Amino acid sequence: MRTVVIGGTGHIGTYLVPSLVRAGHDTVVISRGSRRPYREDPLWREVEMVTCDRDAAESDGAFGTLVAGLRADAVVDLTCFTVEQARQLVEALDGQHVVHTGSIWSYGPSTVVPMSEASPKHPYGDYGVAKLAIERYLMGQDRVRASVVHPGHISGPGWMPIGPAGNVDxxxxxxxxxxxxxxxxxxxxxxIQHIHAEDVAGLHQACLEQPDAAAGESFNSVCTExxxxxxxxxxxxxxxxxxxxxxxxxxxxxxxxxxxxxxxxxxxxxxxAPMFSMDKARTLLGFVPQHSVTDTVLExxxxxxxxxxx
Structure with missing residues (x-):
């Protein structure tokens, strides 16, 4: 499968892109070219790299056209933060599978825990509100097949995780x-509920490789505790x-x-107060996070x- 990964040199892409190559996917990464992956991997030499400033290309209406021209079977969008960004991408495509990175902040405060994907959503703050709006847009359109992955606090080697006081001090x-x-x-x-970046990447890949099960669905992506x-x-x-x-x-x-x-x-x-269930990913995709929460934060x-x- 030919897969385009937008924003593929960040936390998630550091793990996702080499894993896709290892699995035999023809992989293209779109990035600004200003950041290297957090981990070195010789498989990056097999990746087609496309340098593009997304914000600038979107302001010219050219970003969706660029992605469509890469003739992908699937697109992983790791850097979409507004409905307008999602719409420009979707309207340039035709039937591909789009896997979008959402956020558990799209739920708002936890109520009955652990929260499932069917729990009511009442987000607050610009980020969470926008992520919910994107999810609703993707699930309501019929131009592409869409899946949404909602990570918790993404952690891994290379950056300070959300710490014991709930901040990064x-x-x-x-x-x-x-x-x-x-x-x-x-x-x-x-x-607070962390998730190792490698497991976030793994759930994105599980969506890509099981499109019939993942299309039209959203999935929490957190450690199981x-x-x-x-x-x-x-x-x-x-x-x-x-x-x-x-x-x-x-x-x-x-x-x-x-x-x-x-x-x-x-x-x-x-x-x-995030606390979410991973049952849906296990049931529909057979996906279970490999990293415990203690190993994730201590690593x-x-x-x-x-x-x-x-």
Missing amino acids: PAVVDGLRADGSCVLPDRGLET ALTLRGYAELVARHFGHEPRLELVPWAEFVTRVPAEDAHTTLEHIGR AIDAWVDAQQG
Whole structure:
């Protein structure tokens, strides 16, 4: 199958593109050419690379035409953030299978957990609202076959994962490494649900390779377990040889103890309290994430620490 991957050098594409080549797919990557994959792999030499600034091409109405001209059987769109972007792509295609990367933020706050793909969606914030609008557009049109993959907090070697305080402040990990100390809001029982980038890539590929089962469907893409902030902090402290020394403070105090931007990021994550089910992907596609949540976050943190020390 000839497959075009839009934005294929980022978190997901780093794993997806070599895997597609390994599976025998004729693979084309469209990217701005400004970033290298997070992991080296000799299979990248077999990938057809197309350099394109998507925003600029879309402003000229040329992006969809570019993708259509590559004559793909399927398109994986990892960098679509508005309905207008999705529409320009879809209207240039004719019957292909499009796999779109959504987000669990399209659901809004978790209610009855674990949340399934059939759970009501009430997103807030521009990002989540836009991702839901794209999903509804793709599922409502009939020009292409569409599948949507909704990742949780994508993690992996090469970048700091969402940390135990629900943000990406490196000082949180530094404190846990140094002596097991960490400040958390309230009782530290809000959840965050990570997913290894390799497993996100794997679910995209499962959709591509089983189009009859995946077309017209959306799928959660998370580890099979979520972490509470407290459990996460304890995990990291003990990983670095310390007993946890957690300070649980009311939210009003937490926001005075951390930088304002980090407090905002924390609230964005714990306000949704994500906890989702992976049953649908297993039932329809036979897909089960290979990375546990503990291995996912610790691998990412260890790689980040090594990079700082190296």
